[in-house]
Amino acid sequence: MIITDTHTHLYSEAFDEDRIEMINRAINNGVSRFFIPAIDSSYTSSMLQLEKDFPENVFLMMGLHPTHVKDNYKKELQHVEHMLKSHKFYAVGEIGIDLYWDKSTLGIQQEAFQYQIWLAKKHKLPIVIHCREAFNEVFDILEKEKDTDLFGIFHCFTGNFEQAQQAISYNMKLGIGGVSTFKNGKIDKFLNKINLKHxxxxxxxxxxxxxxxxxxxxxxxxxxxxxxxxTSIYNISTEELANITTQNSKTVFGI
Structure with a gap:
């Protein structure tokens, strides 16, 4: 049984005291594939070191996180573009729109999101979307960019059933995590209506x-x-669910 974590910030400062032990703990529990989203250029060296330390397990993305789209965003986007040309990455992410923390940057967030979608298409890579209090804004851009070259993962999906269907219509898988276990998480109420292939x-x-x-x-x-x-929502075995979702990740990331 192979379990894939399609979104984990293993380079986070929260793991500075026990990073190696934490990663090995996951591997020992069957989680052997880790896909690492980018935030901004300040984390690039840490990400590359992770890949060097765990070459069989760690797979990197490159992108500019929407909450880090600031005054220097054009320079950050140049960094993303340079890295995509010079190193192997498996997705452009995490990218998107976040209106929870700062609504004043919506315009440049939209610009950065769309530009990074173009980069993903240019390099024939999936995108990994961050969306917080911005479903309409994200969907507006995906609608403009919708074609056979647009695909990826709607990370940390927390929308309703209709929004899930709309995300899937743009060739997006739904990234399901801890929210599905929350009493007020809500997504567990309709997930069984979503085919596991998504x-x-x-x-x-x-x-x-x-x-x-x-x-x-x-x-x-x-x-x-x-x-x-x-497994309780879909009423199948743990092994079958792990295998299906890992295969889905291979479909997206190509590995």
Missing amino acids: IVLETDSPYLAPTPYRGKRNESAYILKVLEKL
Whole structure:
């Protein structure tokens, strides 16, 4: 059984004291594939070091996170473009729009999101979308960019059933993590209406730890709690769910 964490910030400062032990703990629990989203250029060297330390397990993305789209965003986008030309990456992400923290940057967030979609298409890579309080804004751009070259993952999906269907219509898998285990998470109420071929697993560690770890530091090994929740929703074995979602991740990332 191979379990894939399609979204984990293993380079986060939250893991500085026990990063190697934490990663090995996940591997020992069957989580052997880690896809690492970018935030901005300040984390690039740490990401490359992770890949060097765990070459069989760690697969990197490159992108500019929407909450880090600031005054220097054009320079950051140049960094993304340079890295995509000079190193192997498996997705452009995480990219998107976040209106929870700062609505004043919507215009440049939209510009950065669309530009990075173009980069993904140019390099024939999937995108990994961050969307917080911005479904309409994200969907507007995806509608403009919709074609056979647009595909990827709607990371940390927290929308309703109709929004899930719309995301899927843009060739997006739904990234399902700890929120599915929350009492007020809501997505567990309709997930069984979504074909498993559209689902991938993630943790978003160190954030959004699943029940019973909610509020604590998340880590990739805790994806087992997400796996456990989804086996009850879909009424299939843990092994079958792990295999299907890992195969889905291979379809997206090409490895």
